[in-house]
Amino acid sequence: MAKRYTRVIHWFRRDLRLTDNTALLAACEAAEEVVSVYVLSHWAKEHPWTGTKRQLFLCQCLESLSKNIDHLQGALVIREGEALAELTKLINETNAEAVFFNQDVDPFGKKIETQLAEHLDIPVHSHQDSSLHGPGEVLKGDGTPYRVYTPYSKRWLPLPKTSPGGKPKTLRSSLTVNSLPLPTLEHWQLDSDSSDCLEGGEKAARARMREALSSRISTYDSFRDVPSASGTSRLSQDLRWGTISIRELYQNARSCGSPQYLKELAWREFYFQILHHFPEVLHCEFNPDWRGLPWFTPDEKFEAFKKGETGFPIVDAGIRELLTTGFMHNRVRMIVAMFLTKDLHLDWRLGEQFFMQHLVDGEIASNNGGWQWSAGTGADAAPYFRIQNPWSQTKRFDPKGDYIRTWVPELIDVPEKSLQAPPEDGLPIARGYHSPILDHAKERQVTLTLFKKHRAERS
Ligand SMILES: Cc1cc2nc3c(=O)[nH]c(=O)nc-3n(C[C@H](O)[C@H](O)[C@H](O)COP(=O)(O)OP(=O)(O)OC[C@H]3O[C@@H](n4cnc5c(N)ncnc54)[C@H](O)[C@@H]3O)c2cc1C
Structure with missing residues (x-):
């Protein structure tokens, strides 16, 4: 089938994987070549809420992503700065005809999406990827957002869920594009003992997901509240960084016989939609x-x-x-x-x-x-x-x-x-x-x- 574009950019954000990555799959389907980029933000230097262990996990995710992209005849371009400025430069350097990315769920990420839509003079394709249902999809009968979890989950659980897509076969990116080296903790003048932390990256995340699906999730209802037991899935960092796909996790978890586990996934989306509809919660009490x-x-x-x-x-x-x-x-x-x-x-x-x-x-x-x-x-x-x-x-x-x-x-x-x-x-x-x-x-x-x-x- 003829492709719409010759070359496009896929901007990786909180979706650091190749498998069932909605925007990446869409980019591959639409273009002959896909340039992959991750833009490191200055937040790490300026924002007190970005801690060392999170940054280390990010470094590991990017390293793993870069290797995986290499296998698909591509290369992960690393840039640092404001997303709009960096993407604009990259568009000029590569003559890309469109930008693809997955939507963020918090107001900081959404603000950048608005900037891109307003200022880039090429098409911007944004996709809903990090949740099973976007915030506008699960509303009360009168069209207003839910404020209480139980009725939200009752509506959320039976809604049809999208099945996971596959993995792109190739990114076919022939250009050599300037890139910063993959970041390490020294980049932010940070130091951390990582011996007790889980490893970041799609491969490690998929191994964790397999383990969770084969054991932890089926006994979840009995052990989830026992902190000394390995009773929960331990996948929260992978859902946060997108090293696993929520659609793949949900589809496989359904057959594990733990209704409670699916309800926990609904809690995650309940809070996503609270933040979406009531962003003031970041500053003041919801009630x-x-x-x-x-x-x-x-x-x-x-x-x-x-x-x-x-x-x-x-x-x-x-x-x-x-x-x-x-x-x-x-x-x-x-x-x-x-x-x-x-x-x-x-x-x-x-x-x-x-x-x-x-x-x-x-x-x-x-x-x-x-x-x-x-x-x-x-x-x-x-x-x-x-x-x-x-x-x-x-x-x-x-x-x-x-x-x-x-x-x-x-x-x-x-x-x-x-x-x-x-x-x-x-x-x-x-x-x-x-x-x-x-x-x-x-x-x-x-x-x-x-x-x-x-x-x-x-x-
Ligand atoms: C004060 C407080 C702060 C929290 N901060 C975070 C946070 O920053 N990031 C985060 O992912 N979770 C947070 N949680 C929710 C929950 O503690 C973690 O999601 C869970 O401990 C992660 O472990 P797990 O992956 O083994 O979870 P499991 O019990 O295996 O649950 C599966 C998945 O469901 C989601 N989930 C489960 N419980 C909740 C919940 N109550 N709210 C939202 N999502 C949920 C997570 O994505 C989790 O990975 C917080 C809870 C409390 C009480």
Whole structure:
């Protein structure tokens, strides 16, 4: 079939794979030759929320992508700067006739898409790729967006899903185009111990997906809330960076017999659409009732929180897992986030930023949603009076203390009972470990008063 274009550009963004990449497949179908480019942004230098482990993962993804593109008779061009300026230069250098890319889900990425559409004088083809359903596809009967997860998921789950496409056979890019070298951490003057982090790149991600599909997802409903078990799929960073396709994952996961797993995928898209329709959540509480809450000023307790030295074993274990691996189990994310907002009475935005800095799967929409849920301020959030008790959560979800002992070696010999309640004498439960920095029961009351008073003052 005759091709529409001789040469086009595919701009890689959060879709760092060749398999079932919607815009890339469209580009290959439309053009004789496809020039592949990734534009490194200056965010890494300027933005505090881009952490070392995320950047390392990105480097590995780009290295893997570059190798895979080489096999398809192409070459990955690396540029750095503003996307509009860099793509404009590349268009001039290559005489490309169109640009293809997959749409982003956050307002920062969308702003760039608008700039391209306005300023490039060649056709711009943008595709919806990172979710099964775009934000405009799942609306209430009256055409307005959902604000509550359960009705959203009831509508989302039965909707027909697109099947995954294949992998391009060739990119046939004959031009030699100037490129920066593949980035390494030194490029950003960063240094990281990666020994406990998952490897980035399509090959590693596909191996993880195979493992998840063959074991973790079929037992997901039983083990997903047990942080010491490998009970969840561990694919969040791959969905975030697009090293696996959501369509491929969904299609294969459907036959694993875990309705709950599919519902988790719906949570991801629920938060995507919240951010799309209500971008103000990045700055303020989704629920207007809770705007202007008098959060406390961060002090040395916040410093202890960030180091995993609160004297609350489950909280410290979570933070230390995060600092070591760039990941934290979902159950523990909730406990930790409630601890920051309900025990330390600190603004959820501080936690949101801290997580974004350290999570390899840092996803603006899900992270914001998770923090606002825990703070009680978000869309379909836990009500403010539902405050998780870190001690009883430990008893319930880490009864033997296996998770805690993995991440807090000081507690290796401490009996499990001591991990499930504050020390009665107030003394450290193990040498080198901290006494609890606060009394949960007392701080719970402070939170209830704070929220109630705020509501009364506003009404
Ligand atoms: C405070 C807080 C912050 C969070 N920040 C992020 C974040 O930055 N990035 C991120 O991907 N997830 C975030 N989550 C959601 C969740 O913790 C992670 O998606 C999950 O732990 C990833 O592990 P997994 O891949 O093994 O998940 P699984 O349990 O195997 O779930 C499968 C996939 O479903 C999606 N998912 C699962 N739970 C949620 C959820 N509650 N919200 C949105 N998507 C979900 C993820 O893409 C995940 O990979 C956050 C949750 C909380 C409470």
